[in-house]
Amino acid sequence: MPPTDARADTVTVPGTDLGTSATASQSSGTDGEDTLDLRLPEEFIALCAEVETVDPAAHGAVAHAIGLRNPPEGTEGAAQPNPAVQPDTAVPDDVDARPNSGFSPNSYVPPSDDLLDRVADWGPTHTPAGVFHLLPVHIERDLPLITRWMNDPAVAEFWELAGPQALTEDHLHAQLAGDGRSVPCLGVLDGTPVSYWEIYRADLDPLARHYPARPHDTGIHLLIGNVTDRGRGLGVTLLRAVADLVLDKRSACARIVAEPDIRNTPSVAAFLGAGFRFSAEVDLPGKRAALMVRDRSLRDLL
Template identity: 60%
Template sequence: MPPTDASTDTGTSPTPHIGGGADDTLDLRLPEELIALFGEGTPTSVGVPSDAASAGGLLDAPAGWGPVTTSVGVFRLVPVRIERDLARITRWMNDPAVAAFWELSGPEAVTAAHLRPQLDGDGRSIPCLGVLDGIPMSYWEIYRADLDPLARHYPSRPHDTGIHLLVAGVADRGRGVGTTLLRAVSGLVLDHRPRCGRVIAEPDLRNTPSVSAFLSAGFRFQAEVDLPDKRAALMVRDRALRDLL
């Protein structure tokens, strides 16, 4: 359960510590049978190649969700390939505004240690680049909140899907781009994950601009939650309220 304070509309970045540190997302170990149950017949776990895990399974194949046209351009999620993307993501993580929340500044080895457990895991968390009009400009983690340590801290439901976001470019911050993309990506989740009734986020409660961006993107504030490394605002976008907020 990484962070969720992405640099939405400010210089603050959101995902490094949604509640437990950079390597917390995958520390909740579940039996293969339970993972298969949550995946409703699509078991992916130990021994499954990372590309197969990210191609489907527990998160219904974000790689195949395709582009979405937004008011700021054509956007799509592209699953991370460490040999192609490591240097770029490391550079983003070393932006002081990002590092303040993600706490992943340092050499490439630090970023790689954050990415590899996701890429080599059972598919419950998929790191992606956000590509806007052909240009990589943000980092996302799409994850199963109900299978994440976050589920210990709120009343989770099967197939709850979480998002973490980092907007990399300073030029893309503070002008509504983060809000637009949060709405677009949460919409992609709801469009392509029919069993998911809610999209979850947990920005740091102190990050008022980030919380505001989620609210503007159709999320509602549900509760304050004490996570291992921060007090978070639990934000929820409900399928049932999608067209109303």
């Protein structure tokens, strides 16, 4: 399991394979505002009660139509969900989606062919360092380069993917063959690959078990590939550029998150420099992480 941070020079926040036994730290203050409170409107509850009084079978059909339970016997044709109306990332209203409630965000995947709004179509963006482009990984084209980066000691210490090419290939295939909740990318600056990224749906990731996730939260992992590109502020520049891309291209996303090791002060500083704020300390398998958040509402202030 690759851990989720690195030294400031690599600005590495690799993927997380989180188990279910770890618990998020409890914190006070404004972080409590992040907790979801999913409730049916009082008017709707009253309406359902009125329908049940008049016709219990119809009440069951209504409950089925909003996804709360299976249709009662003999009412299969009474009221069915409209197939043209699909849920987004909201969970059923009778489920407590707060952290540590036992609800697994991984098990509730919205019906979508592309959970990240077509990263391949995001296009280039201008940065102080040059024109930057996120390109989804092609195994045949990119595997040798990414494998070489993973075997750099500064990267390997934190990603734990040093070794034969097959090890990196398996890591990439796991995402490319998935449902689209994570997209591995090369970061290309002025036509030259300089970084590796993973853009992922944090609200559908095991990470969501450890913080009050909101629908469409988007996570990022990053490593800077070449030694000569480290230690000169490039990580801060690219983190800000990619965060801006996410906010520009994913209108439903209100927050971008990352989880570097709390002990890695330079890495946390890089996120702060890129407009992220420190939200909380979170216990993850193998480390205590700094939950870093970039809010759409604070985009022009940080």
